[in-house]
Amino acid sequence: MSAGAGRTELFSAVDVIRAKRDGGELSDEQIDWVIDAYTRGAVAEEQMAALAMAVFWRGLAPRELSRWTDAMIRSGERLDLSFLSRPAVDKHSTGGVGDKITLPLAPLVAACGAAVPQLSGRGLGHTGGTLDKLESIPGWRASVSNTEFRRQLEEVGAVICAAGADLAPADRKLYALRDVTGTVDSIPLIASSIMSKKIAEGSAALVLDVKVGSGAFMPDLNSARELAETMVRLGGDAGVRTVALLTDMSTPLGRTAGNGLEVAEAVEVLAGGGPADVVELTLTLAREMLAAAGREDADPADALRDGRAMDVWRRMIRAQGGDPDAALPASKERHDVAAPATGVLTRLDALAVGVAAWRLGAGRARKEDGVSAGAGVRLLARPGDRVTAGQPLLELHADDPARFRAALAALTDGIEVGPAPPARRPLVLDRIG
């Protein structure tokens, strides 16, 4: 139970836990110590779990949170991107259903003259992971060496790859711990987790896409705004120009949720087509990133139209061993979901579609699980569309037909057909920064 013998510790974990438990503010020295000692194992998992629950309860004051985040950054290395000849800008989404935006966005922004180092993760639960999606491209590999990373970022302008273990290792440990101890949904803990990783990535500018709605981590606008404001402040404290958009996640983005399905849709966008909402959000985020990088003169719509973004995409995929011309894996089985009535599709719930895609095999329940490249959901209609009873609304893709039943159960309450079109909800709900 006890740990850290053989080294005199500056503080006692119990004292730090009790201070926060009783509503006190931790000193800079206490925060530095507890994050460092946890990273090297002198503060035990059960002690950090108790502290995380106390933070969940009592919160962290702005000074504490800023220091906590900084301590997590200092638990590992902070990338130095000063070698780049172009400005680096990063983007982070809090995760949503059908959120493939990073795929067209990174090459698009690179095509406009910025460098985009996009250190990404895998999916867990109902939201997909960018690396899972790209891994459906034959040959593509998520892991790149330091040398490859630097060369690709300079020469191609965009790298989407797995984050190394040296980046905010305290967060890596703490994130896994929070996952099993019911301490995930705490705004200071979420904000410091995201921002410690993003700041450690070394970009001078960062655009955050904070999702709001049923399919998002933050279902309501107020908590999403609080999270966004907290992260923007943390970015500023660390000298990173940070802007956050609050964007709608009550219905899936685009017309696909799944790995290969979303890559195909991203390629459509890069080819100048694709669903309007995906194009809109890609361009909006691209403009924010270019402005943050000091390239507000560049026109990302042009770069989509004239094929420059697609060129970068192809080079980016090839640089990591992928074949941009290879056929994407398709699932073995399909199943259509029919419209329950005639009228207007008023609701197609993001969470319902996300859980369905997950159950079809696109996501994983445990970190150790694999994902299916072909599984997922294709939306044949979107909210606001007129539909006729019996007409196919959704196409379910799975390798194993036994999965359809559980996916259908998730969708039951997620689809509504009514007499009149729903109020149109804007895609971008607010901007903070």
Place this chain on the structure above:
Amino acid sequence: MSAGAGRTELFSAVDVIRAKRDGGELSDEQIDWVIDAYTRGAVAEEQMAALAMAVFWRGLAPRELSRWTDAMIRSGERLDLSFLSRPAVDKHSTGGVGDKITLPLAPLVAACGAAVPQLSGRGLGHTGGTLDKLESIPGWRASVSNTEFRRQLEEVGAVICAAGADLAPADRKLYALRDVTGTVDSIPLIASSIMSKKIAEGSAALVLDVKVGSGAFMPDLNSARELAETMVRLGGDAGVRTVALLTDMSTPLGRTAGNGLEVAEAVEVLAGGGPADVVELTLTLAREMLAAAGREDADPADALRDGRAMDVWRRMIRAQGGDPDAALPASKERHDVAAPATGVLTRLDALAVGVAAWRLGAGRARKEDGVSAGAGVRLLARPGDRVTAGQPLLELHADDPARFRAALAALTDGIEVGPAPPARRPLVLDRIG
């Protein structure tokens, strides 16, 4: 991080933690599961730590607490004392400085016709442990077999020994966890910890001595009363007649704090002498225990006077290998603490004396540490006594003179001499039951 693979669990630990975290009440089934799963390792230490902090925050409703306690009892065996020809009655003190009451009390109550199974612990921090004290008697051993326990309880009437590992093992694990995670001082967690062990010991009656004041776990009367009421209710829920006394612990009990020093004082009481407060509390608790055991006709003062209690003491010590006539170990070094002024000793703080005794070697800082049999503090004056500047107030005993300095530092603010006697504080502050 995850545990319990290979067995389908009824609940998810994260769901249980989140329910309590969000202020909900846990169901009986959730409580039974989480205590059982924690005991067998399917709920990890870090998960129980987060739950304990959530309980610290949100509390447990009476139904939850009763079930929680019962689940901890059911994690092990509950002793069956029905073989006894006399009624069994148990006593528990929440711990104080100089609290050697169990030593004269157990043989005294046995001498009056009840059976006293006193499963005790070792000390940690500034309060001493009953087993540590008895182990200063040459030859005495704390561990007895089941058969020895039953025979001694029937034939001698009193056993003070170490609790077996089979008694409330969930509490054993949880207690160690709370100690390192800042979740000790939660009334429901304290109450369920004490009562699960005491109820598992199988007595039909229980008298609680809840200490109040600087040297106690509960410094103020209100929290001590809440703890006492909670434990009395839990006893009733489990069919154990339970009474609690709230007793003063603002100054040490008697004139000694230390292992061998306290045994010697207990023997004085059994010989019909000893400090008035120790005699008063011993008799008061004895009367409560005898009443709870249905022996209200017995007069414990008689049994002290006529040597029957001393006879049981000697048989009890001998039954566990001890020599009641052997000299008790004395410390190698002594150091006197002088009165700082002439007047009346108005304050001799229990916590200050407890910490001093601990630092002199009477207590341990870690479970693995040993204790010194001879170390401790002898009080040469008590609050209310007239003292002259320079007169010895305390005698410090230690094997290593290097320890005096730290002990003296603990005492600095604990001694006050004033012009007038302090208001007399009664020893027994309240009775609940």
